Amino acid sequence: MGAGEYQATEVLAKLIGGFQKQYAAVSFELFTSSSDLLHDKLDKGLLDVAILQAPVDTTNYDYLRLPIRETWCVLMRSDAPLASKNAITASDLSGLPIILPARLQARSEIFNWLSGDIAKMRFIGNSNLLANTAVFVEQCGYYGISVQMPLLDEKRFTYRPLTPALHSDILLVWRRDRQQSLTLQKFLQFAKCFLSIE
Structure with a gap:
């Protein structure tokens, strides 16, 4: 399986x-x-x-x-500036280094969620598994858009849901x-x- x-x-x-x-x-x-x-x-x-x-x-x-249902979130370091927010809007991500999921259908849903703010985004790469994304988030201060994975260390990482909410x-x-x-x-x-x- x-x-x-x-x-x-x-x-x-x-x-x-x-x-x-x-x-x-x-x-x-x-x-x-x-x-x-x-x-x-x-x-x-x-x-x-x-x-x-x-x-x-x-x-x-x-x-x-x-x-x-999986909830789409932004994965970030616990000390990231956006970690103090309860939820993340598209405008919050403007200009920040973002890692997207590699899967085309998932990226398409995220692009729809970003809507008119998409031109303001700084997409730096795609990743197919969240464990690797987490390394870049921690080491480089990037932000990963993903569904929430249950096993990440909460002292080092923080998830914040997208708003308006996006589910799969x-x-x-x-x-x-x-x-x-x-x-x-x-x-x-x-x-x-x-x-x-x-």
Whole structure:
């Protein structure tokens, strides 16, 4: 299975934990990457299931919507000038060095959010995983626009949500046209029941 760096990975962990209580002999392999690469691996049959950040093309896929929405934020050092704000507007970011997500669909949503302020922005790069973005944020004082990742050191880093708020759905997806192993069938049945009561 595949997953990006999302708060929703907590739901995936609970789902797998519950499944393994019923089927103790089943193990899993988790591959962490961006939604685009996970989507590609699903297409090639290298993953059975993945959690992907919407928007995503589900033409050849079945999916379940996870009961958590990711909130877009600005990642910064805890001593950054914007850290004193409760939320970040597009004008707050004017002229600041910004790292965007590498995923085109995500950047497109951010550009829509920036709207008329986009010409005032100083985009310095793109990154596909937040852990690397965090290094540049800490070492260079850059600002990263991303969904909030749950494991960053709160003494060193601060997240502030975008305002107006920007959210993304997270989907558990699998190929519709692929032969499913018995284990995968049981997992998907379990996931449907689990997510209906979450």
